[in-house]
Amino acid sequence: MTEILTLTKEKVLQYCTESGISATDATIIAAISGGVDSMVLAHVLNQFRSQLNFGLVLVHFNHHLQTNAFQMERVCKKFSLKNQIQLYSVDLTFASLKNLESNARVKRYNELNKLAE
Numbered sequence: 680m681t682e683i684l685t686l687t688k689e690k691v692l693q694y695c696t697e698s699g700i701s702a703t704d705a706t707i708i709a710a711i712s713g714g715v716d717s718m719v720l721a722h723v724l725n726q727f728r729s730q731l732n733f734g735l736v737l738v739h740f741n742h743h744l745q746t747n748a749f750q751m752e753r754v755c756k757k758f759s760l761k762n763q764i765q766l767y768s769v770d771l772t773f774a775s776l777k778n779l780e781s782n783a784r785v786k787r788y789n790e791l792n793k794l795a796e
Contacts, residue, residue: 688727695733706734708794710787711758713739713751718758725762737766738794740787742773767794 695702709724711717721737728735739755741748752768759766771786773779 684723687723688731691727691731691733702731702733704733706736708736708738708791710738710740710791711755713754718754721758721764725764728764735764736794737764738791739766739768740771740783740790741768742771742783744779 691705691707692702695705698705707724707728709717709721711721724735727733737755737759739752741752745751755766756768758764767790769790771783773782
């Protein structure tokens with residue numbers, strides 16, 4: 680586990696170096712679902728944020744497709760409030776379920792690109 684944490688920290692620093700910015704000038708935007716994987720990522724990034732002093736923004740996309748969608752959103756809100764991290768909750772709606780995965784990905788990327796600007 681320690682190796683994964685070290686590698687993640689090194690990748691953040693490597694990205695900053697390659698981009699020509701210091702960690703203190705960087706802001707990481709991380710999309711989280713409220714599931715275990717993304718919440719572990721959010722926790723790790725939050726720990727690194729205090730060590731490296733970079734900005735951190737979390738984004739939760741509610742697709743309204745699962746029965747626990749609002750519960751997952753609450754998990755994200757609770758985490759961000761507890762850790763004083765800005766959270767954007769984005770509701771995504773779909774006119775059709777045809778090509779849902781592709782359409783959802785496009786909508787998520789569009790929203791993330793807007794935040795990054």
